[in-house]
Amino acid sequence: xxxxxxxxxxxxxxxxxxxxxxxxxxxxxxxxxxxxxxxxxxxxxxxxxxxxxxxxxxxxxxxxxxxxxxxxxxxxxxxxxxxxxxxxxxxxxxxxxxxxxxxxxxxxxxxxxxxxxxxxxxxxxxxxxxxxxxxxxxxxxxxxxxxxxxxxxxxxxxxxxxxxxxxxxxxxxxxxxxxxxxxxxxxxxxxxxxxxxxxxxxxxxxxxxxxxxxxxxxxxxxxxxxxxxxxxxxxxxxxxxxxxxxxxxxxxxxxxxxxxxxxxxxxxxxxxx
Amino acid sequence: xxxxxxxxxxxxxxxxxxxxxxxxxxxxxxxxxxxxxxxxxxxxxxxxxxxxxxxxxxxxxxxxxxxxxxxxxxxxxxxxxxxxxxxxxxxxxxxxxxxxxxxxxxxxxxxxxxxxxxxxxxxxxxxxxxxxxxxxxxxxxxxxxxxxxxxxxxxxxxxxxxxxxxxxxxxxxxxxxxxxxxxxxxxxxxxxxxxxxxxxxxxxxxxxxxxxxxxxxxxxxxxxxxxxxxxxxxxxxxxxxxxxxxxxx
Numbered sequence: 103x104x105x106x107x108x109x110x111x112x113x114x115x116x117x118x119x120x121x122x123x124x125x126x127x128x129x130x131x132x133x134x135x136x137x138x139x140x141x142x143x144x145x146x147x148x149x150x151x152x153x154x155x156x157x158x159x160x161x162x163x164x165x166x167x168x169x170x171x172x173x174x175x176x177x178x179x180x181x182x183x184x185x186x187x188x189x190x191x192x193x194x195x196x197x198x199x200x201x202x203x204x205x206x207x208x209x210x211x212x213x214x215x216x217x218x219x220x221x222x223x224x225x226x227x228x229x230x231x232x233x234x235x236x237x238x239x240x241x242x243x244x245x246x247x248x249x250x251x252x253x254x255x256x257x258x259x260x261x262x263x264x265x266x267x268x269x270x271x272x273x274x275x276x277x278x279x280x281x282x283x284x285x286x287x288x289x290x291x292x293x294x295x296x297x298x299x300x301x302x303x304x305x306x307x308x309x310x311x312x313x314x315x316x317x318x319x320x321x322x323x324x325x326x327x328x329x330x331x332x333x334x335x336x337x338x339x340x341x342x343x344x345x346x347x348x349x350x351x352x353x354x355x356x357x358x359x360x361x362x363x364x365x366x367x368x369x370x371x372x373x374x375x
Numbered sequence: 376x377x378x379x380x381x382x383x384x385x386x387x388x389x390x391x392x393x394x395x396x397x398x399x400x401x402x403x404x405x406x407x408x409x410x411x412x413x414x415x416x417x418x419x420x421x422x423x424x425x426x427x428x429x430x431x432x433x434x435x436x437x438x439x440x441x442x443x444x445x446x447x448x449x450x451x452x453x454x455x456x457x458x459x460x461x462x463x464x465x466x467x468x469x470x471x472x473x474x475x476x477x478x479x480x481x482x483x484x485x486x487x488x489x490x491x492x493x494x495x496x497x498x499x500x501x502x503x504x505x506x507x508x509x510x511x512x513x514x515x516x517x518x519x520x521x522x523x524x525x526x527x528x529x530x531x532x533x534x535x536x537x538x539x540x541x542x543x544x545x546x547x548x549x550x551x552x553x554x555x556x557x558x559x560x561x562x563x564x565x566x567x568x569x570x571x572x573x574x575x576x577x578x579x580x581x582x583x584x585x586x587x588x589x590x591x592x593x594x595x596x597x598x599x600x601x602x603x604x605x606x607x608x609x610x611x612x613x614x615x616x617x618x619x620x621x622x623x624x
Contacts, residue, residue: 274471276467276469276471277471277473279430279432279458279465279467279471280465280467280471281473281484282432282457282458282459283430283458283459283461283463283464283465283485283531283534283536284459284484284485284530284531284534285459285462285485285487285534286459286484286485287457287459294484295473298475299473299474299475
């Protein structure tokens with residue numbers, strides 16, 4: 103080090119300054135890309151204008167419907183997804199069937215929502231795969247609240263199932279074995295060991311799943327339509343309002359941002375150390 | 376086999392063949408209620424795997440596990456009772472106490488009683504009988520190694536198992552508490568009076584539990600007999616180190 107040249111020292115000084123500066127600039131750029139639109143939502147109107155925007159007749163039916171359908175979706179996903187995740191996580195040997203199941207579960211995450219909408223129509227629509235059977239049973243799914251729930255569950259399920267699977271895989275297999283040796287059959291092991299020990303991660307996955315269901319737009323629009331009070335959820339109401347009244351669109355967006363940010367904040371608070 | 380199959384109707388008989396993780400296991404053993412059977416052997420010899428096969432957590436390829444004339448596993452007859460129906464108590468090396476339950480709830484987990492209150496009462500009784508009643512309301516992650524060991528033993532005993540499997544019951548303890556705990560476990564196991572199999576690393580454990588010692592090397596029995604017999608005629612380099620030179624392995 104004593105033989106270091108002046109040029110070498112200058113290069114080191116330059117790196118010491120330039121490298122963090124470049125990193126800061128790039129990172130700051132990404133943060134502002136996310137932050138600026140949120141700031142635009144929150145600060146381009148006064149609070150009073152935002153509250154007034156909530157007086158539009160579109161607003162309350164959309165909020166009511168969104169709370170109802172996203173909660174129903176969450177219940178549907180948790181009640182079916184928890185046993186599925188448990189069964190997949192407890193397979194002793196990972197094999198091709200398991201990989202296939204995992205791929206199927208992850209599919210909705212990478213599918214464009216519009217594709218999900220078309221797919222749902224082609225499965226449950228009048229001319230879809232199950233269309234004739236559903237018609238015989240007197241069930242018409244498209245353009246109903248049930249369709250909204252199906253669309254939301256389709257796109258949101260992976261977020262919960264994947265979190266639940268990861269949680270169940272982290273479970274110490276010795277705890278399960280000891281529980282069984284103490285006489286606990288599979289259901290008791292699931293309810294008294296599996297679920298309680300995975301609870302924080304299950305709650306985190308459920309919150310993500312709910313947030314995704316709240317914001318579902320594309321698949322709902324195509325499969326359930328945009329009928330006020332029946333299938334028009336908050337994101338669809340924002341889309342509709344945008345065409346006539348930017349203020350209402352903004353007010354509804356602020357509501358969604360507030361709810362989503364609160365969910366995210368709660369998630370961070372509960373995250374594992 | 377050194378033991379004769381007539382002396383104890385409650386004995387556990389196992390004759391198991393199977394392959395787990397590249398190791399071929401082929402072991403026959405018999406455990407009676409009078410003296411625990413002690414399994415020793417080098418690391419990776421298949422000792423824990425053998426316990427897991429008796430417990431029902433690993434399925435062997437062939438053989439049988441019988442207790443008091445009842446088949447827990449029988450490859451030929453197609454019998455393979457699930458773990459929860461075998462009434463085999465299992466104490467794993469790291470105890471595996473349920474971290475989300477307090478000590479009393481851990482012990483109550485395996486107790487069959489009509490009401491929750493009755494289970495709790497019996498759990499407290501079980502803790503008292505092992506002299507650790509004071510721990511009842513403690514959280515498991517706060518326990519010391521010796522305390523956790525006793526709680527795990529209390530939990531296994533409270534379930535009234537018909538067979539007991541202990542995997543390195545003293546292996547995770549400091550030398551200071553090991554001697555005390557060894558005497559304690561040996562007394563309790565004797566008092567329980569069911570066929571018991573203990574896997575251990577330490578000659579002192581084998582001496583304290585006092586039954587037949589089965590040496591397992593490479594998935595097979597290389598020698599069996601009482602400690603004195605092993606000392607007098609060690610059949611392998613491992614047995615010589617274990618029994619004669621007292622070397623820890």
